[in-house]
Amino acid sequence: MEEDPVDQTKPATRRRVTVKDLARDLGMSVATVSRAFYPDSIIAAETRRTVLQRASEIGYRPNPFAQSLITKKTQIAGMVVSDLTNPFYPELMTRLTTLLRQAGINLMLAAADQPEKIDEAVDLLLTYQPDLMIVLATNLNSHAREKCEAAGAPVIFFNRLSADGLGFGVSCDNVEGGRRAADHLIDFGHDSLAYVSAFPGASTNVERQRGFCERTVERGLAEPQIIEAGLFTYEAGYQAGLDLGKLQQRPNGVLCANDIVAIGFIEGLREGLGLDVPGDISVIGYDNIAMAGWPSHRLTTIAQPLDEMMAATVVLARELAAERQIQQRILRIPPGPLVERSTVRDRRKGVSK
Amino acid sequence: MEEDPVDQTKPATRRRVTVKDLARDLGMSVATVSRAFYPDSIIAAETRRTVLQRASEIGYRPNPFAQSLITKKTQIAGMVVSDLTNPFYPELMTRLTTLLRQAGINLMLAAADQPEKIDEAVDLLLTYQPDLMIVLATNLNSHAREKCEAAGAPVIFFNRLSADGLGFGVSCDNVEGGRRAADHLIDFGHDSLAYVSAFPGASTNVERQRGFCERTVERGLAEPQIIEAGLFTYEAGYQAGLDLGKLQQRPNGVLCANDIVAIGFIEGLREGLGLDVPGDISVIGYDNIAMAGWPSHRLTTIAQPLDEMMAATVVLARELAAERQIQQRILRIPPGPLVERSTVRDRRKGVSK
DNA sequence: CTGAAAGCGCTTACAG
């Protein structure tokens, strides 16, 4: 029947519809059409409605590249990650990306399997003139931070703060979290404590340790012993478990720098040293990742106030994507609750349980 | 001493250096300067050297937005993810991002905590005219795929293929992987097999199941029983473990759709049914994620040929970012080896082990 | 091989 020789053999040129097309279609100038997309610009309400209406009909959306050439804003946030083996971060990334999208901000990724290579990745990303950077799951040195700022992209440190305390930061009160862990252990009759330390340059690690140790001493116990795991990984935690054997006095209550370290640590204790958790030693983690709730782990842990932390980040990101200069600041969110599961034993004497 | 009143109080205007600046600096035209950055353009080798040299001295890099306005290429790949709770994907993301960066391709993220919302995320991303999309850890419906292609972004499905078999795909030979698992179990004396199925719409799941079942029958055993977990998650695997109790005949060898399901499944068996793995039942996973090697799991599993899969993806991405039209194709990589750990027992009679 | 000019798709003073 061949009634339809319209088959477009040309290579699907899919020319995007442009502001000119829409203007012609509406019999308006491109200037007017353009204005309809900016809430602050002066344009008749009726005109705006017409434009927006027709735009969505024919599928017009302003080309963000052309926009950014003029506005110097890209609505792009750079997300800098490295250590994605800690499940805390993937869990976070999807949600944060979703939230930012709802605020009209797109995420470009700068990742590096080796943390030292993160600078190169950031460099390429900077080429795209992101309005801001969000640093997750890695350490960004001051030099790199300055480079971002020089390129017009202020940086938000999520969860960890930068070493020099500059830049924007969103983090929970890790000192307080550490204190709570100490209280919990001591309340439950533990009298010999230890802290499993992870990356020494990470503020989270340092602060949790400080809170934990401070509070322990305040409560009249000896300063907790420190076991250096060195990294925020399962493997490092596992090794720390083995290393516990080298301590002169065996602690009966331990706070680990985070959940993934705690999970490795407990395995190390069990497999390597044949110790029982919580029978011989009680262990607390930090973060409350999904895995902490798995039957194989049932880890008692301090939760992070994730929702609040993300909400704060989005607010910050919106401001930075919209405005020019904002005062740098650090946002501190109170720590989440201690989630009791099965890795802390009640050692109180005379307490029937 | 106040010898240095040079403090730049102006708000760090950081005007980016532009092609004009560089041209003026070199006493050349902007056209010539521009050409230096395109290997294929006609320009004296000497001139190119000079330009590139000076460019890197004063920190000039072409503005990709301005470039893309003309070239219609953005060097941006959209990465579509959703289910990041499966550790397989985060492990992958960092490495893939790194590799793509080395090829000069930047990654923009489209994520959604609920898989149904992925379309909206893709929509916003499309605004940035990515040269291609890479789909990971989620299902993209045909409609969304067509939308991407209509917007000029061909899509590469990584690990999973699209339901309709269209688009580009990089995946290992999951049928063969399933067959190997069957062979291993049968070689080790198992005679009653089962498959724990995950998301029914995922090609990985379907193919592994098919290979496993086919081979089992070929070897003369009864068709494996199917336990429906429904999702690629720990929780689904755990529930499947409990559900095993409902089977009329208890299998002694099981292949799970992937590692994270297998880990949950084993826990379910242990905690819920009091069964011993591998004493009562042998279990094999698929992927060989880092967690499979942890002492708490020691999961026997079929490895994915990740390096090859990523390399193939990068090659594809480069082509798509550079050229106009490329024939769609599916790349099949042979499966990785079966990694023997501690979740499969040797049941052969008369074999001293 | 190089340069002057047009133009990519937008926004934004500047007039009216």
Added chain:
DNA sequence: CTGAAAGCGCTTACAG
């Protein structure tokens, strides 16, 4: 409130 014009930072025919 709207339109004509300039210009963002580039690339690419087109001449030479």
